[in-house]
Amino acid sequence: MKIGIEIHVQLNTKSKVFCSCTTQSSEEPNTNVCEICGGFPGSKPVLNKETLQQGIKVALALNSKIASETFFSRKSYFYPDMTKNFQITQYETPFSINGKLDNIRIKRIHLEEDPGALIHKGSTCLIDYNRAGIPLIEIVTEPDFKSPNEVRLFLRKLITILEYLEVYTRKSEATMKADANISTTGEKVEIKNITGLKEIERALNYEATKQKETPAKKQETLGWNSDKGITYLMRTKETEDDYGYIYDPDLVKIEIPKELVSKLKSQIPELSLDKSSRFKKQYKLNKEDAEVLASEQKLAEIFEKVAEKIDPDLAAKWLIRDLLKIINYNKTTINEIKLEVKHLIELLGLFQQGKITDKTVKDLLIELIKEPFSPKEYIKKHNLEIISDSGNLEKLCKEAIKEQPKAVKDYKEGNEKSIYFLTGQVMRKSKGTANPKEVEKILKKLIR
Amino acid sequence: MILQHYLKEVKKGDVSIKKTVKAILREAKTLNKKHHCFNIISEDLALSQAEKQEKEPKGRLAGLPISIKDCICVKDVESRAGSEILKDYVPPFNATVVKKLVDEGAIIIGKTSQDEFGFGSFSTNTDNIPKNPLDTERSCGGSSGGSACFTQLTKHPHASISESTGGSIANPASFCGISGLTPTYGLVSRYGLIDYANSLDKIGIMSKTTEELSPIFDVIKGHDKKDSTSLDISSNSNNEVKKIAIIKEAFEIDPKIKDIILSNLEDYDVISLPLTKKYAIPTYYLIAMAEASTNLAKYCGLRYGSTLPLKGSFNQFFSEVRSKYFTKEAKRRIILGTFARMAGFRDAYYLKAMKTRTLIINEYKKAFKKYDVLISPTMPILSPKFSEIKKLSPLENYQMDTLTTGPNIAGLPHLSVPTNSIGKLPVGTLLISNHLEEDKLLNFGRKIEEK
Numbered sequence: 001m002k003i004g005i006e007i008h009v010q011l012n013t014k015s016k017v018f019c020s021c022t023t024q025s026s027e028e029p030n031t032n033v034c035e036i037c038g039g040f041p042g043s044k045p046v047l048n049k050e051t052l053q054q055g056i057k058v059a060l061a062l063n064s065k066i067a068s069e070t071f072f073s074r075k076s077y078f079y080p081d082m083t084k085n086f087q088i089t090q091y092e093t094p095f096s097i098n099g100k101l102d103n104i105r106i107k108r109i110h111l112e113e114d115p116g117a118l119i120h121k122g123s124t125c126l127i128d129y130n131r132a133g134i135p136l137i138e139i140v141t142e143p144d145f146k147s148p149n150e151v152r153l154f155l156r157k158l159i160t161i162l163e164y165l166e167v168y169t170r171k172s173e174a175t176m177k178a179d180a181n182i183s184t185t186g187e188k189v190e191i192k193n194i195t196g197l198k199e200i201e202r203a204l205n206y207e208a209t210k211q212k213e214t215p216a217k218k219q220e221t222l223g224w225n226s227d228k229g230i231t232y233l234m235r236t237k238e239t240e241d242d243y244g245y246i247y248d249p250d251l252v253k254i255e256i257p258k259e260l261v262s263k264l265k266s267q268i269p270e271l272s273l274d275k276s277s278r279f280k281k282q283y284k285l286n287k288e289d290a291e292v293l294a295s296e297q298k299l300a301e302i303f304e305k306v307a308e309k310i311d312p313d314l315a316a317k318w319l320i321r322d323l324l325k326i327i328n329y330n331k332t333t334i335n336e337i338k339l340e341v342k343h344l345i346e347l348l349g350l351f352q353q354g355k356i357t358d359k360t361v362k363d364l365l366i367e368l369i370k371e372p373f374s375p376k377e378y379i380k381k382h383n384l385e386i387i388s389d390s391g392n393l394e395k396l397c398k399e400a401i402k403e404q405p406k407a408v409k410d411y412k413e414g415n416e417k418s419i420y421f422l423t424g425q426v427m428r429k430s431k432g433t434a435n436p437k438e439v440e441k442i443l444k445k446l447i448r
Numbered sequence: 449m450i451l452q453h454y455l456k457e458v459k460k461g462d463v464s465i466k467k468t469v470k471a472i473l474r475e476a477k478t479l480n481k482k483h484h485c486f487n488i489i490s491e492d493l494a495l496s497q498a499e500k501q502e503k504e505p506k507g508r509l510a511g512l513p514i515s516i517k518d519c520i521c522v523k524d525v526e527s528r529a530g531s532e533i534l535k536d537y538v539p540p541f542n543a544t545v546v547k548k549l550v551d552e553g554a555i556i557i558g559k560t561s562q563d564e565f566g567f568g569s570f571s572t573n574t575d576n577i578p579k580n581p582l583d584t585e586r587s588c589g590g591s592s593g594g595s596a597c598f599t600q601l602t603k604h605p606h607a608s609i610s611e612s613t614g615g616s617i618a619n620p621a622s623f624c625g626i627s628g629l630t631p632t633y634g635l636v637s638r639y640g641l642i643d644y645a646n647s648l649d650k651i652g653i654m655s656k657t658t659e660e661l662s663p664i665f666d667v668i669k670g671h672d673k674k675d676s677t678s679l680d681i682s683s684n685s686n687n688e689v690k691k692i693a694i695i696k697e698a699f700e701i702d703p704k705i706k707d708i709i710l711s712n713l714e715d716y717d718v719i720s721l722p723l724t725k726k727y728a729i730p731t732y733y734l735i736a737m738a739e740a741s742t743n744l745a746k747y748c749g750l751r752y753g754s755t756l757p758l759k760g761s762f763n764q765f766f767s768e769v770r771s772k773y774f775t776k777e778a779k780r781r782i783i784l785g786t787f788a789r790m791a792g793f794r795d796a797y798y799l800k801a802m803k804t805r806t807l808i809i810n811e812y813k814k815a816f817k818k819y820d821v822l823i824s825p826t827m828p829i830l831s832p833k834f835s836e837i838k839k840l841s842p843l844e845n846y847q848m849d850t851l852t853t854g855p856n857i858a859g860l861p862h863l864s865v866p867t868n869s870i871g872k873l874p875v876g877t878l879l880i881s882n883h884l885e886e887d888k889l890l891n892f893g894r895k896i897e898e899k
C-alpha cells in the first residue's frame with residue numbers, strides 16, 4: 001500500500017496573506033473583509049512577508065530546500081466562496097521543495113490563500129468571507145506511507161513541529177485539511193478535502209480496508225462523508241492544468257535572500273525530536289517518557305525547570321502519569337492550566353523528602369491546575385504532613401484493632417490480606433498523612 | 449500653456465475656481481449630448497471640491513478640473529470601466545492616482561467613456577460610444593476615447609487621466625489630435641485601476657499640448673506600497689535628446705501619414721525592429737487575453753454590479769449573468785484567454801508569449817544603447833468611420849494596434865504628439881524612449897509641437 005498526502009495548514013499570522021485584515025475569527029460574518037480579500041475591482045494584493053517567513057520556518061524544520069526566488073499564480077475556477085473566482089497560490093515555483101521528515105519525503109511546500117466559508121441553512125446557502133485570504137501552507141508528501149497509521153504518526157509529529165515553531169494554533173478541526181491519494185494493488189484513488197486530523201485517519205482507514213478487498217480498477221476522485229463514515233465518488237480525475245494557471249501579474253517575483261533563511265534558521269527552537277533524544281541522554285529517561293515530555297513545548301519546559309531541583313525520574317513520572325491525566329480528565333490543555341512551576345517544585349520537593357504521601361500530591365495537583373497557591377502553606381494549614389511520630393500512630397492502630405475484631409481474627413488465622421484492610425482504616429483516621437508501610441509494621445507488631 | 453497659466457492665476461487669486469468648474473461642468477454636459485465623452489459627470493463631487501479649493505486653494509494642482517477614465521476607481525462615483533456588468537458599482541475607495549490628484553487640489557469632473565474594460569481600438573465595444581471631436585461620423589480611437597475627445601473639445605483648463613494596455617492612450621490621442629503620455633510600466637500606481645491585463649496596464653495622461661502633461665505627471669508618478677509592481681525608483685531627469693531613429697517597419701504605411709511625420713524631423717537614423725514587427729501583436733493579445741480572462745472571472749453577479757434573480761446552480765447563475773452583461777468582445781477575449789492557458793496549450797501559447805515578450809524588450813534595449821528616442825507613426829490609418837469599423841473582422845481590428853503594442857508590451861514610456869492633419873483629421877507621431885526616460889519624450893515632444 002502506498003499513501004501520499006497534501007496537508008493544508010492555516011498559519012497563525014496576525015493579518016491575512018495579501019491584505020491587512022485580521023485573521024482572528026469573528027462571530028459576525030463578513031466583518032473582517034476589505035476591498036482586497038473581498039476581491040473588489042481595482043484592488044491589488046500585497047504579500048504579507050510574515051506569512052512567507054512562517055512558511056520558510058516550517059520548510060526548514062522539515063529539512064526542505066528553500067528557493068532563492070518564488071512566484072505566485074492564479075488558479076482559476078468558479079466557486080461562490082472565492083471572491084475573485086481565482087485563488088492566489090503557487091504552481092511552478094513553490095518557495096520550498098525536497099524535504100524529509102523521518103522516512104517520508106516532502107515534495108513541496110507552498111503558500112496560498114484560504115477561500116471563504118459556505119454555510120448551508122436549510123435550502124439557502126450563506127457565504128462568510130471572513131476566512132477569505134487567511135494564509136495556508138500546503139505540504140505535499142511523496143507516496144511514502146505504507147499504512148494509515150503511519151500517516152497518523154506523521155501528522156502528530158507535524159503538528160508538534162508546527163506548534164513548536166509557533167506558526168499554528170490548534171483552535172479548531174478546520175485549521176487542518178488534507179487530500180490523500182492511496183493505492184494498493186489497483187489504481188490510485190484520491191480522497192479530497194478531509195477536515196481534521198481524526199477524519200483524515202478515519203477516511204484513510206476506511207479506504208485502505210475497501211481497497212484491500214476490492215482494489216480500484218481506474219483512477220478516481222473521492223469525497224469523504226464524515227457523518228456516514230464512508231467515501232463517495234466525486235468526479236473523474238482532473239489534472240492540475242485544467243485550472244488554467246497563469247503567474248499572478250499583480251505580484252512580483254519574491255526574492256528570498258540567503259541571509260533571511262539563515263536568520264530564520266537561527267530562530268527555530270530545538271524541535272521535539274532533538275529534544276527527546278537530549279532528554280534521554282541528559283536525564284537518563286527511557287525513550288517513551290522522553291518522547292512524551294518533548295511532545296509539547298510547554299510540558300518540556302516545565303519538566304526541565306522541575307528537573308533542576310527534583311530527581312528527573314521522579315519529575316517525569318509525576319508529570320506523565322499524573323499531571324497529564326488530571327489535565328485530560330479536566331478537559332483542558334497544558335497551555336491553559338494555572339499551575340506555576342515553583343509550586344510544583346515545592347510540592348514534589350516535599351514528596352521527595354518523604355513529608356507528604358502520594359495521595360496528598362495528587363489531591364494538590366488537582367487544585368493547583370485551577371489556581372496557584374503555596375503547597376507548603378496549604379499542607380501546614382490542613383495538617384497533611386506525614387505522621388512520623390510513632391506514639392501517635394500507635395494510638396491510631398490500637399483504635400483500629402479495637403474497632404475491627406473480625407479482621408484481626410482473620411489475620412491471626414493466616415489471612416494476610418486482612419492487614420491491608422486494617423492499614424486502610426488507620427490511613428483513613430490519619431487523613432492520608434500516615435506512611436502506610438510504617439502503619440503496617442506497627443499493626444503487625446501490635447497484633448502479634 | 450492654458451493649464452499652467454490657470455494654475456498660476458489660481459495661486460495669485462486672479463481666477464475663481466468655482467466659476468471655472470461650473471463652466472467646465474456645463475460644457476461637459478453640452479458636449480456629452482453630441483459626443484458621448486462621459487459615462488458619468490460627477491457634478492456634486494466637483495462642486496464640493498471646488499467649494500473647498502475656492503476657500504483655501506491648496507496643492508500643486510489647486511482648482512484644476514480633471515476627467516478620469518471610467519476604469520479608474522473614484523470613491524462614491526460610479527466606476528464601471530465602460531461595462532454593463534459593473535453598472536451602478538460605486539467603489540468604496542479612491543485609486544491611488546485619484547487620491548494623489550485630489551490631495552494636490554485637483555477637481556474630479558467625471559468618468560470618461562471607453563471600450564468595455566479597455567477591450568478595443570475604437571471605443572465601440574461599449575454602450576456609450578464617444579464620437580470624434582472633428583467628425584462625429586468617426587471614431588475617437590480607443591480604448592480611452594472619451595478622455596481624448598473631451599481633452600480636444602474643452603475650452604477650459606483640463607487634463608484627463610487615462611490608461612493604456614496595448615495603445616489605449618496613444619491611439620485616441622492621435623485620432624483626436626491631442627498629446628498623450630503613457631509612462632514606464634510601474635511608474636504610476638495601478639492601485640484602484642480596474643484591471644484589463646495587469647502586467648501591461650499603465651495609467652497615463654492626456655492634454656491638449658505636451659507642455660501641459662508635465663505638472664500632472666509630476667503629481668501622479670511615484671512608488672505606492674499598495675501596488676507590488678510599483679517601481680521604487682524615480683524617473684531619469686536627464687531630458688537631453690542627442691540621437692533619434694525612425695523605426696523602418698513602422699513606416700510601411702499610408703505615404704501621406706509617413707510624409708507628414710518625416711517632414712517634422714531632421715537628423716535621424718533608420719533602424720529595424722523585425723522581432724517587434726513580427727511578434728508584438730500576437731504576444732500582446734495572448735498575454736492580455738490570458739490575464740483578462742482571469743480578471744473578469746470575479747464579475748458574476750454575486751457581490752456587486754449587475755445581477756439577476758438567484759436561480760439554479762451557481763454555475764448556471766454565473767453563466768446567465770455573464771452572458772447577459774458582457775459585450776461580445778469581452779466574451780471573445782474570455783474564451784481566447786482561457787484557451788491560451790488551458791492544459792495542453794499553455795506551453796505553446798501563454799508561456800511562449802511570456803518568452804517572446806523578453807525578446808522584444810531586448811530588441812528595444814539594444815536600440816536604446818544608441819538612440820534616445822525612437823519614432824514611428826502612432827496609428828497606421830486616420831480615424832475611420834463607424835461604418836468602416838463595422839466591416840472589420842476581429843483580426844483586422846487587432847491589427848490596428850500594430851504600432852502601439854511594441855512599446856506597451858515592453859513597458860516603455862511613449863508619447864503621441866499631434867502633428868498636423870490630413871484634411872481635418874489629425875496625425876500623431878509616436879515617440880518611444882527607454883524605461884524611466886519620460887523627460888526626454890516630453891522635451892522632444894514639445895519641439896515637434898512647436899513646428
Ligand SMILES: [Zn+2]
Nearest residue numbers: 019021034037
Ligand atoms: Zn482584507
